[in-house]
Amino acid sequence: MAKRGKLEIIRDILNIIKENHNSIKPTPLLRQSNISSTRFKEYFNELLKRNFIREVNHKKEKFILLTEKGFKYLEKYKTIINFIDEFEL
Amino acid sequence: MPMNHLTGRAIEEGFRQSLKKFAIVGFGTEILYSFIIITCSLMIYFGTKELYELTSHKGIKYFRQAFLFFALAYFFRSFIKFILTYFNVGQILDISPRMISPIFGQITLGIFMYFSSMAIFYLLYSVMWKKWNDNSQKIYLFHLLAFIIAVFSIFFRNSLVYFGINILLLCFVIFTFYISRKQSKQKKAKHNLHIIYTLLFSFWILNIIDILIPNFFQTFQLFMYIISSALFLAMLYKVLKKVGST
Numbered sequence: 001m002a003k004r005g006k007l008e009i010i011r012d013i014l015n016i017i018k019e020n021h022n023s024i025k026p027t028p029l030l031r032q033s034n035i036s037s038t039r040f041k042e043y044f045n046e047l048l049k050r051n052f053i054r055e056v057n058h059k060k061e062k063f064i065l066l067t068e069k070g071f072k073y074l075e076k077y078k079t080i081i082n083f084i085d086e087f088e089l
Numbered sequence: 090m091p092m093n094h095l096t097g098r099a100i101e102e103g104f105r106q107s108l109k110k111f112a113i114v115g116f117g118t119e120i121l122y123s124f125i126i127i128t129c130s131l132m133i134y135f136g137t138k139e140l141y142e143l144t145s146h147k148g149i150k151y152f153r154q155a156f157l158f159f160a161l162a163y164f165f166r167s168f169i170k171f172i173l174t175y176f177n178v179g180q181i182l183d184i185s186p187r188m189i190s191p192i193f194g195q196i197t198l199g200i201f202m203y204f205s206s207m208a209i210f211y212l213l214y215s216v217m218w219k220k221w222n223d224n225s226q227k228i229y230l231f232h233l234l235a236f237i238i239a240v241f242s243i244f245f246r247n248s249l250v251y252f253g254i255n256i257l258l259l260c261f262v263i264f265t266f267y268i269s270r271k272q273s274k275q276k277k278a279k280h281n282l283h284i285i286y287t288l289l290f291s292f293w294i295l296n297i298i299d300i301l302i303p304n305f306f307q308t309f310q311l312f313m314y315i316i317s318s319a320l321f322l323a324m325l326y327k328v329l330k331k332v333g334s335t
Contacts, residue, residue, distance in 0.1 A: 076143055083140055089152055
C-alpha cells in the first residue's frame with residue numbers, strides 16, 4: 001500500500017468523524033486513523049488550529065466534531081487533488 | 090508594361106502599409122491587452138483562494154503568487170506604456186529630466202523587472218518545490234536574483250545587456266524545467282501543461298523585451314499580444330475547469 005500524503009491523512013481523519021455521525025471520541029479516532037499516536041497528535045492539533053474540527057464535552061466525555069470547514073474540505077478533496085495533479089504542484 | 094509594373098509595386102506597397110497599420114499597436118490595444126492579462130491572472134489568483142485556504146499547500150501557494158506577480162508586472166508594464174505614450178518617447182530611459190524626474194521612470198522599470206522575474210520564478214518554484222525539498226531559502230535567493238535583474242535593468246542602458254539577461258533567464262527556467270521533467274518518475278506527465286508553461290515563459294520574455302528594447306518587434310507586436318493573451322486565457326480555462334469540477 002502506498003504511503004499516504006498529508007492531504008490524504010487529513011481526509012481520512014475527517015472522514016472517520018463524518019462516518020461516525022459527526023461525533024467520535026479521541027481514542028477510537030486514533031485507532032481508526034491508522035497512524036502513530038505521535039503523528040495523530042500532530043494532525044489533531046493542526047486540525048483544531050485550522051478549525052476543521054472542534055472538541056465538545058458531554059457528560060464528562062470528550063467528543064470530536066467536524067466544523068463547516070471540515071465538511072468543506074471533504075467536499076472539495078477531489079477538486080484539490082485533481083488541481084494539484086493537473087498543475088504538478 | 091512599366092505602368093503595370095508600377096501599379097503592382099504600388100499595390101504591394103499599399104498592402105504592406107495597411108498590414109503595418111493593422112499590426113502597429115495603439116494605446117487602446119495596449120490597455121485592452123493589459124486588461125485581459127491582469128483579469129486572467131487575478132481570476133486565477135482569487136479562483137484558487139479557497140483551495141489554498143483549505144490545504145495550505147505550498148505548491149498552490151507558489152502557483153497563486155506567480156499569477157499575482159504576473160498581474161502586478163502587467164500593471165506596471167501598462168503604466169510604463171502609458172508614460173511612453175504620454176511623453177511620446179521610444180523607451181523609458183529616453184525621458185528627459187525636464188519632463189519628469191528620470192528616477193521615477195527608472196524605478197518603475199525596476200519594479201516591473203522585479204515583479205516579472207519573480208512571476209516566472211514562482212511558477213518554476215510551484216513545480217519544483219517538492220524536488221528541492223521545499224528549501225524556503227531558495228525563494229529568498231530568487232527574490233535576490235530578481236532584485237539584481239531589476240538593478241541591472243536600471244543601471245545598464247544597453248539593449249544587448251537587456252536581451253542577454255532575458256535570454257539567460259529563459260534558458261535557466263526552461264533547462265531546470267526540462268531536467269526535472271526528465272528525472273520525474275511521472276513519465277506520462279501532462280504534455281499540455283509543459284507546452285503551455287514553456288510558451289508562457291517564452292512569451293513573457295518577449296513581453297519584457299518589448300518593454301526594454303523599443304521597436305524590437307515592430308509589425309509583429311500585435312501577433313505577440315494575441316498569442317500571449319491566448320496563453321493566459323488557456324491557463325485560466327484550465328484552472329477554472331479544475332476548480333469548478335468536483
